[in-house]
Amino acid sequence: MLAAYSLLVTASQMVWLTFAPITTQTASALGVSEGSVGILSGINPLLYALLALPLGRWTDRRFNATLCTGALLTVAGAVTRCLWPTSFTGIMTGQLLNAAGQPMILNATTKLAVRYFPPAERTMAVSVASAAQFAGILTASTAGSALFQAGGLRTVLVVYAAVALTAAATVLAALRVRPAAPDGPVSSGSLRWLRGDRVTWQLAGLLFIGMGVFNALATWLDPILNRLGYGQAAGSLITLITVSGMIGAAVLPPVAAARGHRRGVLICATTVTTLVFLTVAFTHNLVLITVALCMEGFVLLAGLPIALEWSEIHAGPDRAGAAAGFLLCAGNLGGAVLVLLLEFLIDEPRLAFGALALIAVPGLLLVARLPAMAAPQPSDLHRPAVTGDLS
Structure with a gap:
């Protein structure tokens, strides 16, 4: 479960930062300004700030449903970009889908550790899952330019979609494993605490x-x-x-x-x-x-x-x-x-x-x-x- 989740975290970060190392090339391929390409990466932090708290509560209440939804949104975003690889609007739609799914994935870091690991191993689980975020950043920053040179923007989008699809399928399969500590009753009330x-x-x-x-x-x-x-x-x-x-x-x-x-x-x-x-x-x-x-x-x-x-x-x-x-x-x-x-x-x-x-x-x-x-x-x-x- 930890391996599957870490792969999904890495894929989500890769989809988010797809265009950061190839901003100039993407602007030329889409016929837009570099500032417009920057917006493709900039929308994620904004949506995260808006969605993190309500989706965090959903993670507490419906862990499996939340993580599945996040995985499917990541795949939907990556695939949408492949369908319209020369359209800024199509790629922006894909980025928005991934941005909506990212809080559902990253918010699950500690909840997954609680559900699937005994107390003595939870720190390790959180550490590995957190390192997966940086692995995604590193992969996006190093692989983007090489993939673009090999086959252009379409190749970049297709490869990242394949990674996202593999990660989502792996997580959906892993969720069939029975948790070591199933969810108990969920805290009632709002976020007033x-x-x-x-x-x-x-x-x-x-x-x-x-x-x-x-x-x-x-x-x-x-x-x-x-x-x-x-x-x-x-x-x-x-x-x-x-x-x-x-x-x-x-x-x-x-x-x-x-x-x-x-x-x-x-x-x-x-x-x-x-x-x-x-x-x-x-x-x-x-x-x-x-x-x-x-x-x-x-x-x-x-x-x-x-x-x-x-x-x-x-x-x-x-x-x-x-x-x-x-x-x-x-x-x-x-x-x-x-x-x-x-x-x-x-x-x-x-x-x-x-x-x-x-x-x-x-x-x-x-x-x-x-x-x-x-x-x-x-x-x-x-x-x-x-x-x-x-x-």
Whole structure:
């Protein structure tokens, strides 16, 4: 089940970011501007922010139905693009379908771990599923150009549709496996519990910063390095950062969970983020930049599975989907906001890297206020009923 789900997560990310590495070529093939092609990738964070919370609740209530719907929407989006490969409208329709399905897939990360794994193995499951997100980003960024050169835009779309179809079929087959821990009763009521839940908001704030920093770096590293005279290095460097992040996301969370050091790893990640970007802001040596940013990727991307797993422990299994949806919604908003903010600074590399260092400082304040250990809070399903005369 974990392998099938991870493949679906990877496919969803690939469909989302299909056009990011081939923006210029796609604009020429479709007869539109590069800005219009950018919208094809930009609609995902927007729809995620709108749909994450209600779809998180649906994940808690109807896990199988939600995940199946997300898988089918991903396939529908990928296939729609193949049917109209020269139409911007047709491709936009496919992107919208995938964007609608993506929250149904990613919100299931912690819920799947609860349903299919014993407590001792859930951290590993969340880590692997989270690393699959970065695997999809990496695959899209490296395979897109090669596929386009081999057969044009149609080849890119057909190959990605085949991956999406395979992933969806695998998940539908895997869902026939009986869960180790079937769903219990679902928390009643709305999402009002989020309003005063300090820990969940702090974790959401950390993902707002962490995912925002990663998205901003991946988006603007190329023009920043161009201004430093290293224009050809950006693609390889982004690949190295993502690979080191995948390793960190798979390795650090299980170690942190086993030793009770989740907060310690998050403190390390935010501290390293500040120090790394301060260093590269004032030292424009390519070797140093490469080493520092790979170190940053290793600890930064590990924060995603740690925050997701902490949210499941804190909110409880009955609210795992809603909590994950809230955190990922915050992360996507952070990505959109910080990408826009950094756009005004890319002409000055020192200011751009300095801004990323400054953005990480509130993260230190947030993580310092987290409890030392992840602990569950009583949900409305587990609070004892008050009966009798309390006088």
